[in-house]
Amino acid sequence: MRAAIIFFAIALLLSGCQMPVARVPSTSHSTLAAEIRHETGDILEKYVTARQRLLVIGMPILSANASLCPRRALSPGFIVYSDFDVPYPLQNVARERLNLTRDAVVLAVTPRSDAWHQGLRTGDIIVTMDGKPVRNAANFRARAKKIKNEQSAVFGIVRNGRAFNLSLPFKPICNYPLVYMPSIRDINAMTDARKIYVTQGMLDFASDGELAAVIGHELAHAVMHHIPKEDANTALLKLAGGVIDGLVDIDLTEKLLDAYIQAWSAPFEKEADYVGLYLLARSGSDIAAAAPFWRRIAAEHGMSAVVLPSHVLRTHPDSPERFASLRAAEAEIMKKAESGAPLMPEMAGTWNFGARFSWWSDTSEDDDEPDDTDLNH
Numbered sequence: 001m002r003a004a005i006i007f008f009a010i011a012l013l014l015s016g017c018q019m020p021v022a023r024v025p026s027t028s029h030s031t032l033a034a035e036i037r038h039e040t041g042d043i044l045e046k047y048v049t050a051r052q053r054l055l056v057i058g059m060p061i062l063s064a065n066a067s068l069c070p071r072r073a074l075s076p077g078f079i080v081y082s083d084f085d086v087p088y089p090l091q092n093v094a095r096e097r098l099n100l101t102r103d104a105v106v107l108a109v110t111p112r113s114d115a116w117h118q119g120l121r122t123g124d125i126i127v128t129m130d131g132k133p134v135r136n137a138a139n140f141r142a143r144a145k146k147i148k149n150e151q152s153a154v155f156g157i158v159r160n161g162r163a164f165n166l167s168l169p170f171k172p173i174c175n176y177p178l179v180y181m182p183s184i185r186d187i188n189a190m191t192d193a194r195k196i197y198v199t200q201g202m203l204d205f206a207s208d209g210e211l212a213a214v215i216g217h218e219l220a221h222a223v224m225h226h227i228p229k230e231d232a233n234t235a236l237l238k239l240a241g242g243v244i245d246g247l248v249d250i251d252l253t254e255k256l257l258d259a260y261i262q263a264w265s266a267p268f269e270k271e272a273d274y275v276g277l278y279l280l281a282r283s284g285s286d287i288a289a290a291a292p293f294w295r296r297i298a299a300e301h302g303m304s305a306v307v308l309p310s311h312v313l314r315t316h317p318d319s320p321e322r323f324a325s326l327r328a329a330e331a332e333i334m335k336k337a338e339s340g341a342p343l344m345p346e347m348a349g350t351w352n353f354g355a356r357f358s359w360w361s362d363t364s365e366d367d368d369e370p371d372d373t374d375l376n377h
């Protein structure tokens with residue numbers, strides 16, 4: 001003990017004497033302030049670009065499958081945002097980097113929607129809706145939410161100082177807002193049957209085709225009512241916010257999942273893969289990208305993805321099984337597409353697509369604002 005105290009005292013003394021001797025050039029406060037603004041602007045651009053990519057890839061899947069989804073909303077085919085919609089620390093550079101102000105600026109246009117066909121673009125400003133001024137993105141969302149029937153609205157738009165009108169229809173869309181999770185590096189995506197969450201790690205890892213497949217898979221969990229009743233497994237819902245995906249965060253699954261979930265989960269994952277591929281096909285996306293994703297996951301995660309160790313609860317099928325099943329589903333879908341048959345998954349029993357959860361009340365319709373406000377880099 002005494003020796004240890006002497007050792008630490010000497011170490012402290014030595015480190016106290018040791019000083020850097022190189023003459024590092026000094027920097028001014030204003031140089032640093034400018035660099036802070038620059039780097040904050042870079043973070044903002046990355047954040048907005050990621051959200052746009054998620055929306056552009058995901059929105060066609062949400063649109064094409066509206067009739068199959070338990071939760072539906074009406075969408076004009078585009079999403080707006082204002083400066084207050086980006087995380088707070090990024091708001092003060094929003095104007096100079098992205099020309100983003102309090103106005104309702106188009107963040108993303110759904111590919112192949114009416115808005116897209118009529119040429120609405122990212123960056124356009126929505127200034128009026130049916131003749132009344134649109135003050136900002138929140139004001140726009142509140143008014144769009146009041147639309148209850150499939151109807152058109154006339155939008156006053158400003159692009160580069162030039163004003164014009166577009167008449168665009170509100171059409172049904174699966175109401176599972178796509179939430180970007182910028183601070184999570186795990187390759188993961190999940191759903192709580194209200195929203196679909198995609199991590200930064202997934203966006204970094206997945207190609208556009210793979211990201212579409214992941215969104216199709218998550219949407220399939222919602223379409224097939226995989227999220228248990230709130231009282232059926234509160235632990236899973238509370239801790240993970242829904243169904244855990246993206247394969248193996250082994251620590252998390254070990255802590256979380258009991259035998260019930262083990263029995264419950266793996267077959268449902270296979271079903272989500274299968275139905276998700278149909279949802280993807282129905283949106284006109286390339287279904288061939290889904291299966292190879294699992295080969296890449298295996299290469300990323302190593303043997304734990306290929307043969308799950310015996311001590312790990314099998315919450316997900318392993319990657320070879322997922323690859324092979326998806327390839328078989330792909331062949332089934334291609335055959336239907338070639339013969340012009342409807343692109344609907346094969347069901348062993350009856351399934352009422354588009355029916356609401358029996359345990360939902362209408363009061364459970366919450367706000368659908370994206371809540372991706374955390375940014376902890």
Ligand SMILES: [Zn+2]
Nearest residue numbers: 243245269272
């Ligand atoms: Zn899943």
